[in-house]
Amino acid sequence: MAVIILRIVLLALLLYVVFKVVQFFGDPKRRLKSAQAKKDFYFLDEQKNTRKNFKLTFKGVLFEGEKHIPSKDHPLFIHTIFVWTDASEEKLRTFTNEDFSELENKIKAHYPDCKIDWDSSIKKWKHKKAEEH
Numbered sequence: 319m320a321v322i323i324l325r326i327v328l329l330a331l332l333l334y335v336v337f338k339v340v341q342f343f344g345d346p347k348r349r350l351k352s353a354q355a356k357k358d359f360y361f362l363d364e365q366k367n368t369r370k371n372f373k374l375t376f377k378g379v380l381f382e383g384e385k386h387i388p389s390k391d392h393p394l395f396i397h398t399i400f401v402w403t404d405a406s407e408e409k410l411r412t413f414t415n416e417d418f419s420e421l422e423n424k425i426k427a428h429y430p431d432c433k434i435d436w437d438s439s440i441k442k443w444k445h446k447k448a449e450e451h
Contacts, residue, residue, distance in 0.1 A: 358375070359376050370385075386400065399435065
């Protein structure tokens with residue numbers, strides 16, 4: 319009898335460990351951090367939830383976007399997206415205007431009818447890059 323109970327407990331423990339491993343590797347936040355470390359593009363968003371901000375990583379820089387809807391009558395229509403980053407100027411130094419255009423295109427692939435509004439620090443950086451060329 320004790321052997322059967324021990325086998326059931328071990329089976330339950332094995333199933334729990336497998337569940338946790340699958341949960342760990344499927345976690346979108348972990349994949350976002352992994353893509354940031356590898357300097358890949360990754361877009362983390364709940365498109366059906368207009369109140370939740372999205373996060374994306376591009377060239378190792380983490381950006382966050384706040385979705386704005388025009389009114390409560392159209393909760394699924396995203397009118398404007400405000401994008402910012404907490405990255406240092408050193409990380410943004412590698413970005414070109416083409417990179418920002420590519421980033422805009424990737425956001426517009428998810429939200430085609432929206433206007434993208436950049437944070438003032440990013441606007442200043444884009445303007446500074448444009449003056450250099």
